[in-house]
Amino acid sequence: MSLTLALAAILAVAAVVGWHGFSRAARLRTATRLHSLPSYHGAYAALWAAIPALLLLAAWSPMQSRLVDRAVLSSPEGRSLPAFDMQRESILSEAREIAYGQREQGFNPESSTLAPRIRAEESRFALMGGAAAILLALLAGAFALRRTKPEFRARRGVERWLMILLLAASLIAILTTLGILLSLMFESLRFFNLYPVGSFLFGTEWSPQTAIRADQAGSSGAFGSIPLLWGTFFIGAIIAMIVAVPLGLMSAIFLTQYAHPRVRSWLKPILEILAGVPTVVYGYFAALTVAPVVRDFGLAIGVSSASSESALAAGLVMGIMIIPFISSMADDSIAAVPQAMRDGSLAMGATKSETIRKVVLPAALPGVIGGVLLAVSRAIGETMIVVMAAGLAANLTANPFASVTTVTTQIVQLLTGDQEFDSAKTLAAFALGLALFLITLVLNLIALHVVRKYQEQYE
Amino acid sequence: MLPHEEHEGSRLDTPAPEEAEQEPRIPAQVQGMHSGLDVNATASEPDTNRAPKMSAREVSVFYGDKQALKNVSINIHDDRVTAFIGPSGCGKSTFLRCLNRMNDTIPSARVTGQIELDNEDINSTAMDVVQLRARVGMVFQKPNPFPKSIFENVAYGPRIHGLAQSKPDLEQIVEKSLKRAGLWEEVKDRLQESGTALSGGQQQRLCIARAIAVDPEVILMDEPCSALDPIATAKIEELIHELRGRYAIAIVTHNMQQAARVSQRTAFFHLGEMVEYGKTSEIFTNPHERRTQDYITGRYG
Numbered sequence: 001m002s003l004t005l006a007l008a009a010i011l012a013v014a015a016v017v018g019w020h021g022f023s024r025a026a027r028l029r030t031a032t033r034l035h036s037l038p039s040y041h042g043a044y045a046a047l048w049a050a051i052p053a054l055l056l057l058a059a060w061s062p063m064q065s066r067l068v069d070r071a072v073l074s075s076p077e078g079r080s081l082p083a084f085d086m087q088r089e090s091i092l093s094e095a096r097e098i099a100y101g102q103r104e105q106g107f108n109p110e111s112s113t114l115a116p117r118i119r120a121e122e123s124r125f126a127l128m129g130g131a132a133a134i135l136l137a138l139l140a141g142a143f144a145l146r147r148t149k150p151e152f153r154a155r156r157g158v159e160r161w162l163m164i165l166l167l168a169a170s171l172i173a174i175l176t177t178l179g180i181l182l183s184l185m186f187e188s189l190r191f192f193n194l195y196p197v198g199s200f201l202f203g204t205e206w207s208p209q210t211a212i213r214a215d216q217a218g219s220s221g222a223f224g225s226i227p228l229l230w231g232t233f234f235i236g237a238i239i240a241m242i243v244a245v246p247l248g249l250m251s252a253i254f255l256t257q258y259a260h261p262r263v264r265s266w267l268k269p270i271l272e273i274l275a276g277v278p279t280v281v282y283g284y285f286a287a288l289t290v291a292p293v294v295r296d297f298g299l300a301i302g303v304s305s306a307s308s309e310s311a312l313a314a315g316l317v318m319g320i321m322i323i324p325f326i327s328s329m330a331d332d333s334i335a336a337v338p339q340a341m342r343d344g345s346l347a348m349g350a351t352k353s354e355t356i357r358k359v360v361l362p363a364a365l366p367g368v369i370g371g372v373l374l375a376v377s378r379a380i381g382e383t384m385i386v387v388m389a390a391g392l393a394a395n396l397t398a399n400p401f402a403s404v405t406t407v408t409t410q411i412v413q414l415l416t417g418d419q420e421f422d423s424a425k426t427l428a429a430f431a432l433g434l435a436l437f438l439i440t441l442v443l444n445l446i447a448l449h450v451v452r453k454y455q456e457q458y459e
Numbered sequence: 460m461l462p463h464e465e466h467e468g469s470r471l472d473t474p475a476p477e478e479a480e481q482e483p484r485i486p487a488q489v490q491g492m493h494s495g496l497d498v499n500a501t502a503s504e505p506d507t508n509r510a511p512k513m514s515a516r517e518v519s520v521f522y523g524d525k526q527a528l529k530n531v532s533i534n535i536h537d538d539r540v541t542a543f544i545g546p547s548g549c550g551k552s553t554f555l556r557c558l559n560r561m562n563d564t565i566p567s568a569r570v571t572g573q574i575e576l577d578n579e580d581i582n583s584t585a586m587d588v589v590q591l592r593a594r595v596g597m598v599f600q601k602p603n604p605f606p607k608s609i610f611e612n613v614a615y616g617p618r619i620h621g622l623a624q625s626k627p628d629l630e631q632i633v634e635k636s637l638k639r640a641g642l643w644e645e646v647k648d649r650l651q652e653s654g655t656a657l658s659g660g661q662q663q664r665l666c667i668a669r670a671i672a673v674d675p676e677v678i679l680m681d682e683p684c685s686a687l688d689p690i691a692t693a694k695i696e697e698l699i700h701e702l703r704g705r706y707a708i709a710i711v712t713h714n715m716q717q718a719a720r721v722s723q724r725t726a727f728f729h730l731g732e733m734v735e736y737g738k739t740s741e742i743f744t745n746p747h748e749r750r751t752q753d754y755i756t757g758r759y760g
Contacts, residue, residue: 261566340603344666346564348616348673349593358615363606 003061006130010053010137017141018046024148036155044154047161049141053133060129064122071121077114184437187430194424195223200431202226206394206405208414208425223428225435227394231311231404232436235390236379239315239400240322244379245372247319248326255327256334257356268331275324279384286317286389298401305402309391312400318385322375329374333367333451334360370451377443381436383408407436510578512537512677512707513558513595518572520553520562527553530572531733533726537676537707540699542718542739544711545728546754551711552600554728555679558709559595560588576677593620596670600682602662604654604669609646612654612665613637616673632672639705640668641698660691667698671706678702680710684717696721715755719743727751 022042029038069092072078081088095114097103099122148154192200203224251271255264291313298306337360345355361368391403392413414429511534520528528550535541543551553562560581562568574581581591593616604612613633616622623629633650637643642664646657654665663683670678684692699721702708712718718725719739726736727748735748746752
């Protein structure tokens with residue numbers, strides 16, 4: 001029995017049970033007064049029939065492939081397979097592809113003999129799971145139907161089921177994030193088994209190229225993350241913010257305080273469109289348009305080290321990308337400053353700009369700072385622009401015309417192309433990812449804290 | 460004096476013979492805070508033959524298409540408190556906001572008619588709105604101290620208008636203003652604390668101190684006690700008595716007893732019109748208009 005079939009069967013059972021519950025309640029209704037409307041009784045029974053069975057099915061599907069594998073390996077055909085892991089795996093995966101009809105025959109002759117076995121086990125376990133799920137649907141449906149009585153509060157029951165559904169939906173996002181974090185931590189631990197934590201955190205040299213043969217040059221890689229963190233910080237938190245904070249703040253001030261409503265209704269959406277430009281577009285704008293100009297400018301003012309992949313080019317474009325973000329955060333917190341406070345200042349004979357500088361901005365400052373921190377955490381996680389425009393050389397330099405590299409760029413470099421998945425070089429990507437994750441997490445926590453504290457002030 | 464005002468004056472102001480007397484102004488402290496109530500208030504009436512501090516002629520205000528104020532004409536004299544009373548939405552606050560052009564901050568608002576401050580048209584291009592608001596200060600319904608220290612709240616106005624030459628100078632202005640607002644004793648040891656940390660009544664007195672720090676000629680108060688408890692209200696009323704004579708004061712209030720206690724002149728507004736304007740004692744004891752009578756006896760509003 002295939003998954004789709006089982007799914008369809010469960011939904012059919014739910015529909016029948018639901019209809020049954022509805023009509024039963026409707027019949028009762030003619031005799032007595034019901035606590036809940038018949039539609040609630042129907043929905044209650046249908047939800048009972050569908051949800052536990054669907055959950056069982058969802059839990060079964062990932063388990064099924066493992067059960068199949070184990071059964072196949074313990075079968076006579078499976079026992080004759082070579083004991084060496086990689087070889088056995090390749091035969092198994094070939095056999096699986098043959099069983100699913102994805103290929104005609106494999107390189108290993110064993111795979112074709114294994115294929116029918118896999119197919120048989122597959123259908124056996126699928127039948128088992130499907131049958132169990134349908135049985136559960138029937139049992140649960142019957143249980144719910146038995147409760148169809150005039151005084152039964154089906155309306156409350158439906159409410160509880162809906163709450164459970166909503167809770168599950170919100171848990172999925174959280175659990176996924178947790179899973180990502182766990183896998184990052186797991187791979188990072190493997191990296192730290194190969195490379196000391198201290199050298200990773202405080203080392204100032206980054207050269208991940210490990211040699212294949214021992215006699216090659218640069219045979220041992222160096223994984224000091226400081227140059228990458230510095231590059232990330234330099235581009236995302238310094239150069240980009242120097243561009244984005246003043247421009248974003250000023251545009252927010254103009255939009256909220258000075259712009260005529262008609263102008264605002266035009267300008268604000270246009271500014272928000274900036275936020276919708278794909279970052280890869282910004283990336284080649286940075287690499288092809290801004291970078292040469294920055295390099296020529298650097299050379300013109302006598303910086304001989306000006307490179308065509310510079311921190312400045314990437315940072316400038318990233319700053320432009322962040323403007324709408326800062327602008328809309330600042331817009332919100334400026335709008336949250338009570339009109340009474342503005343009136344108070346204007347009534348003192350302060351001009352508009354005096355009011356904004358001395359009263360509105362100080363009052364909005366915590367919100368603006370929170371927004372800037374969120375923007376920084378976005379900027380340092382940003383990938384495409386720096387991959388295309390910032391370069392690969394891990395320089396520890398404060399010269400904006402020089403090439404620097406960032407954490408995200410290096411992760412891309414480490415993981416693209418053919419890689420072994422257990423070398424220090426590849427695993428370093430996970431350690432970098434973990435570091436980036438933790439940094440942005442801390443930034444976001446601080447930002448949320450600042451923003452929340454600020455909101456309490458005007459309640 | 461304007462012809463319209465002449466008419467009003469002849470109806471309401473001139474028959475009072477005691478006004479001609481040059482009575483020394485009784486200090487408010489001596490009067491006590493409740494003596495402003497009733498007819499005795501007229502005993503302290505100052506001379507009204509002087510030109511009004513502010514005069515409004517045929518002032519109308521529109522919010523979009525809706526007319527909120529219809530042809531209001533009124534004179535406000537210094538040395539006395541003028542109260543605007545009336546039910547909610549009658550236009551009294553709108554009119555008050557015309558007097559220092561705070562309606563300019565509302566994009567849909569349009570003001571017609573003429574308002575003069577010392578015979579200068581406040582809506583003319585020659586009048587700088589920033590200067591106007593420094594001369595005509597305002598205290599709002601809800602205390603709105605800036606999220607700054609108590610000192611900085613009061614120093615705000617003198618700073619932006621450059622009234623202090625030096626730091627000691629500024630400190631002196633702050634101290635004087637806080638003393639006049641009756642707040643000095645309560646806050647003198649914690650001037651660096653945030654103004655928003657004060658109690659509601661203290662915040663409102665801080666706002667009054669802030670308004671008088673720029674040495675205005677007129678102070679407009681828009682229901683200054685409506686967010687305060689009775690004790691804080693009593694303190695503000697006492698303060699109004701003390702400030703009377705130094706500044707022309709116009710106060711909007713919902714509370715008729717308050718109007719009777721603090722003011723010498725009362726204007727009754729209803730549905731955007733000014734129904735009646737006269738001496739507080741007369742408005743409350745012997746109103747000319749039926750609508751005024753109905754309102755002050757609590758028949759509506």
